[in-house]
Amino acid sequence: MWQQFTLRTxxxxxxxxxxxxxxxxxxFQGWRRGSVIWPWAGAIASxxxxxxxxxxPFVPTTMIGMLLVACTGFWLLWTLVEPSQGRLSGVxxxxxxxxxxxxxxxxxxxVKSAALIGLAKLSLYLAFFALAERTLRSPQxxxxxxxxxLLVALAVSVEAMRQWFFGAEPLATWTDPESSxxxxxxxxxxxxxxxxxxxxxxxxxxxxxxxxxxxxxxxPKLLAVVMLVLNGSSLVLTFxxxxxxxxxxxxxxxxLLLLVWLLPRLPRFWxxxxxxxxxxxxxxxxxxxxxxxxxxxxxxASIFVARGDSxxxxxxxxxxxVEAMIRDRPWLGIGPGNDAFNRVYPLFQTSxxxxxxxxxxxxxxxxxxxxxxxxxxxxxxxxxxxxRGWRGLIxxxxxxxxxxxxxxxxxxxxxxxxxxxxxDTIWYRPEVATLWWLMVAIIVSxxxxxxxxxxxxxxxxxx
Numbered sequence: 001m002w003q004q005f006t007l008r009t010x011x012x013x014x015x016x017x018x019x020x021x022x023x024x025x026x027x028f029q030g031w032r033r034g035s036v037i038w039p040w041a042g043a044i045a046s047x048x049x050x051x052x053x054x055x056x057p058f059v060p061t062t063m064i065g066m067l068l069v070a071c072t073g074f075w076l077l078w079t080l081v082e083p084s085q086g087r088l089s090g091v092x093x094x095x096x097x098x099x100x101x102x103x104x105x106x107x108x109x110x111v112k113s114a115a116l117i118g119l120a121k122l123s124l125y126l127a128f129f130a131l132a133e134r135t136l137r138s139p140q141x142x143x144x145x146x147x148x149x150l151l152v153a154l155a156v157s158v159e160a161m162r163q164w165f166f167g168a169e170p171l172a173t174w175t176d177p178e179s180s181x182x183x184x185x186x187x188x189x190x191x192x193x194x195x196x197x198x199x200x201x202x203x204x205x206x207x208x209x210x211x212x213x214x215x216x217x218x219x220p221k222l223l224a225v226v227m228l229v230l231n232g233s234s235l236v237l238t239f240x241x242x243x244x245x246x247x248x249x250x251x252x253x254x255x256l257l258l259l260v261w262l263l264p265r266l267p268r269f270w271x272x273x274x275x276x277x278x279x280x281x282x283x284x285x286x287x288x289x290x291x292x293x294x295x296x297x298x299x300x301a302s303i304f305v306a307r308g309d310s311x312x313x314x315x316x317x318x319x320x321x322v323e324a325m326i327r328d329r330p331w332l333g334i335g336p337g338n339d340a341f342n343r344v345y346p347l348f349q350t351s352x353x354x355x356x357x358x359x360x361x362x363x364x365x366x367x368x369x370x371x372x373x374x375x376x377x378x379x380x381x382x383x384x385x386x387x388r389g390w391r392g393l394i395x396x397x398x399x400x401x402x403x404x405x406x407x408x409x410x411x412x413x414x415x416x417x418x419x420x421x422x423x424d425t426i427w428y429r430p431e432v433a434t435l436w437w438l439m440v441a442i443i444v445s446x447x448x449x450x451x452x453x454x455x456x457x458x459x460x461x462x463x
Contacts, residue, residue, distance in 0.1 A: 385444075
């Protein structure tokens, strides 16, 4: 039953060979034989992905959108030209189903024109995932793309540290003015918002940690350590409570998965008590950090004061209005995108003082946009993705492949971003949304290598 629920046994290849849509794959493969540039298709796709990651923190969202259009076009061309796109999986199926539900929600939306814009954005992100998943099946290209992101994140973190030491003008009121932390610098680097910066840097922490194990040579490993320290410090200095929660979930998940990797090599005592001791040690470290650092202690305490903090009070009022929006259209929602949300939310807001651009929770946002049906498919997608990642992790561990560390980092990031998303929706900004789909692509492409019958077992050498 579990195998059926996680879609392990679904005959995706049989469907594709019999489907009219599936037969479009490789339709123009004759052109490929005479093409001069097509042997470089993988490199071109890698460059397009890298351009998105390089420019995302520094350019307007319109330019990011243009790059995503280019990625979409190239993925479509690749699909029509390449006769074999590799194995389809339950993850691909559920992403397609989710897109179909979003399309239906758009058609039934009370604000169709606004929802259509949201559907277009969602389609671009899903095409980015499809191109990334196809490209990152090559371990070498996966390492290259991850390295590009880590180097860009390093530049972003350096600017954040400069703001911390030399000061930065706040671009908005991010802290309760009545709090003792009102004058504390919250770094935002090039992204203009500390919460957004926290979401952007969250994947960089487990990936730089994984690079310590995956990269060969002392200099690359030293660079990875520097990245880990700067990225972690910068995220903490955003004073983003959601970012901190995401960081805790990320580190906890990564520690547990690394322990799974280590367990077969450990003595019996550590195999039996290792997980309990690890959890206890992390818990004591976090408690000690909160008790010793005053600014950290006060910021963490503000999470539990409910309406006593202005930021909490604002979110609670928004969530109250969002609950009414969900009750009004429970099954398919109002349609995807923040434009649709901005058109409908004023009809439900309890006060003109609490206008909002989003639901301030990705889970509530999904319920508003695609209703209970779409939200259920999203949860199903997370289960299937986690199951696929877990099976890939065990297989890569048994094979002794260094690709395991990138997979651990991606799974940890997914846990952290979902935790951060409980109280924020920076997940929908292109700087962060592209990273979310990049993590999903890393998980699926890593397990694609594991499950492919044509691929030999990976060696322990890092590509």
